[in-house]
Amino acid sequence: MGVLLVPGMALAQADFPTKPIEMTILFGGSAQTVGQVLSDEMSRASAQPIVAVSRPGGGGAVGYSYAQATAADGYNIVWNSNSISTVYYQGNLPFNYEAFTPIAQIGVEVPVVAVQSSRGWDNLEEMVAAAREQGQPLRVGVSGLGSFTHIASAALFDKFDLDVIYVPYGEGRAPAELLSGRIDVAVQWQSQFQSHLRSGDLLLLCSTGAQPLEHGDVPTCHDAGAEGLDITMWRGLVAPEGTPPEVVSYLEDLARTATESGSFADIAVNLGFTPAFLPADEFGELIATDDAIIGQLMTDLGLNNR
Template sequence: MKNYTTMLAGVALCAAAGVAQAQSDFPQHPIEMTILFGGSAQTVGQVLAEEMSKLSSQPVVAVSRPGGGGAVGYSYAQATEANGYNIVWNSNSISTVYYQGNLPFDYKAFTPIARVGVEVPVVAVRSNSGWNTLEALAAGAKQRGTPLRVGVSGLGSFTHLVSAALFNQLGVPVVYVPYGEGRAPAELLAGRVDVAIQWPSQFQSHVRNGTLTLVCSTGIEKIEAEGAVPTCAEAGAKGMNITMWRGLVAPAGTPPEVVEKLEETAKQAVESAAFKKTVVNLGFTPAYLPAQEFGELIAKDDAVISDLMSKLGMNNR
């Protein structure tokens, strides 16, 4: 019996040593990065994966898993083994999709790795609409007698949340029109929607051509974009400050040593000249935060989003 117990203890020690060795040698094979959305989110995610691959002994492969406002990709990754080989290019969507009732788990199902940067939504209209300011837009919408048609990525999406917060504050009657990924400019130019709230990168070429106008941006700080774009707070929506962050997370329980390696690789990638040059042209602002600070931000924003969605009647939890 003693020999058997000693043998079991030896097996356990060997197994533990094997796990520790695997963690110290991480990564030993390619890492999958789940991309939740198309458009600029997908482009920036792919650029990040490429830069991280240059810095790692194994490639980081971006895999598109869209659908359900992020629910498809989050569900896939959450069900994988917590070993660092499946990570998610995530965003505030982890909270919006949870409070919609489309996920059975919240942000705590994932371990934060690093915030990579931020994107600030902008309010766009056709340049010939006569609504070149937020004030003119609100006044014109109230006078027309029919609800303003506002285009969003999807009902219950982050852009829907931002739109509802803005137009509810302005007292403008609206109807929300969902469209496919990257369709905002086309829907605006075709006249199927009156206003679209999306990422600056989608509108830049049309702003340069003079066909679309950016009325304001929803963050508290001004963004770099074509033309002088005021913040919505400056333009009349007092206190408006809603910004999308994007970063990397792994399934909860991923070993700290593995998270630390991924965090350092992400940091070097975000701070590289190649990454910065590419993504800034897409309207994305690199803004690295380490794992702990990123986790604190996620928790803070989750509470804010829960409260805002409850006030707007969009919280199904």
């Protein structure tokens, strides 16, 4: 395998890496797909392959616990997300984001609000009005109680003071749960709905981030009536705390090269993932800022167990 050196790699090249690097993947679905593509692209520029290893479970707790217990030498990294905060505040991890050294943000993924087209709700305001008139709680499907999609859902629906029941479902089950009528609304990643959007069976009412999605005519929930809502999932790479700076720099450069490659961008965007590279220092600031926000949100929702 040929090696493409990128700026900043020379210092670490002499003694790192001398063996394959494992990238722990915490979740399935689009997160796993994008993580696998990322590891492949990083491998093209690395002296050793980056091997994606799936370690799901516990909302990310299984993978985080595994990686945190490994040596801080750069040979075990994590394809992480805001889940480091949600799983910590749920009480499922004995450590928080400070147990890891930031490498780079790779991009962002924004939850969307999906409904059955047959419900006749063409926008968020119509759904809210119907929920108020029906005289029973709105059934909102989320990945799991205390998950990022649960937090995003609660932040959205609390703005309208609606009576809501949150219904957890298995991974990848959002479209089936909607189409079966078990839930009224699903808040989930856009990639899960693509085929049903093309068929016209499902409709996206809005996205929870501050900026509109790059593809598709979907308003932000803020513009659709949920003023001030801005809930976005970042994804990036971290290593166990104490990883040497020169090793972090090497990995950061690999991540930059991969993120800026056309092949990565093409696949990522098709999955509803937006490449958005941030270097280690800026990524670390973002993680800390978002951790405080998530902690407060979970406290407000009665989900903070710390």
